[in-house]
Amino acid sequence: MGSMPHSPRQSSRRNASRPNTINAKAEAQAAKNMPLTQGLKIDALQTSSTGWKPLSVGKSSGPSNLATPSNLMDPAMVQRKVKAALNKMTPENFDRISDQILEIAAQSKEETDGRTLRQVIQLTFEKATDEAHWASMYAKFCKKMLETMSSDIRDENIKDRQGNVVSGGALFRKYLLNRCQEEFERGWKLQLPDPKEGEDAKGGAAVLLSDEYYLAAAAKRRGLGLVQFIGELYKLGMLTERIMHECVRKLVDYSGIPDEAEVESLSKLLRTIGGNLDAAEKGKPMMDAYFQRIQSMIDLPGQLDF
Template identity: 70%
Template sequence: MTPENFDKISGQILDIASQSKYETDGRTLRQVIQLTCEMATDEAAWSPMYAKFFKVMMESMDPSIKDQSIKDREGNFVTGGILFRKYLLRRCQEEFERGWKVNPPPKPEGETDEVAMLSDEYYIAAAAKRRRLGLIQFIGELFKLGMVTERIMHECFKKLFDYEDVPEEAVVESLCMLLRTIGASLDATGKGRPAMDAYFVRIQTMIDHPELQSRLKFMLMDVVSVRSGWR
């Protein structure tokens, strides 16, 4: 899917997802969400487009689609766009909690960077890192379209700040990606601004940590600088 063929391809995918109206467990819809999320995280440059697609999908979801295992507080089946959003958020949460702490393996002593980058372990870790950062950006784009609540985004920050001693590379990279994606939006809300102030106090603590790699320090310092431009 690209911006040029967005209308055509998105229509075809919506037709496939609509087959869930003949099901009782929403399995086709769940498969469509899974595959599309995988594409969104693999192709981070297109995150805004995939988020837009999910917005269109949620708003046009057939209200007769239901999952008999999912009910609301009143005991009614969750259907249509609400069911779609529930599936999507569950998928994003599972991926976020499962796959965001994968770092490249340490380079064996005496091995050059070029050789290390050719190893299967490095390739797997690099692919996981790409998907992790792609997922972070995608979740941020969903928030900007109102599909993910501000509360959920603060839960993501809480998860990222839940580290001991020196933050891992994955934590810093994910944090910077999330702030670059939604920082300006959060700073523009009444509840978001105080939380952002607290986050940047934590970030300064990370920057000041004597054992944090210089590359990660500069990454965090760059985000601090960027914030002064969006405020």
């Protein structure tokens, strides 16, 4: 009697007639997953004293442990952290962010040349001159640095007239004045390239997109930001009246046709500090002399009005 289709008897005969591939596959998979160390005695791993460790291991997320004698941050790390903090700084979070940067700058207490403090000042200058609309905030940060500077921060390469190593607030002021002078004397006289005569609109657009135009425009922007920042430093008592008069005289002391960027910078500087200088005891006669010089600039053919 023939078996019915799909009956249990038929199914059992069919399975009995072929090898048991299911068990073979399971064994192969188990062999593949079986540890190579099965049956062996495994000793505990020993930590090497010279082994690599990630920077985050054993440290808190805040900057409080960054300036320890045994673990000073290298300049690249300082660069990244300070730039990131400056990018976040606003008038609303000023106290919190400025404290973070000052804690990084405090690393200079373990240095003999104040390199971390100098780097923080340089990065602050770069940010202030690139963002003139925040100049007053960055000047306020410099004021805070001066007032909170530890006397333990020193630079053995800088000494006063008595031969003593300069430290603390005096060192910060020295660094600040040097940076002001370097940036101001460097100038921003790069001329913006103009389209050549006869060039069409497409050629003129190409000039505006060129690297040369970009660099010149950036230099001009930094120059305007610099005089704005210097003016704000003066208003906070960080720079003296004598230094500000030197800056103004440098801008009005020209021969021939004055540079347009310097004329614009002079205008911005006088708008920032002109009232303060004019109100000073000896300032009014000097301001009168400056404006006579400015009038001579205006009277030159082709000059822009202030």
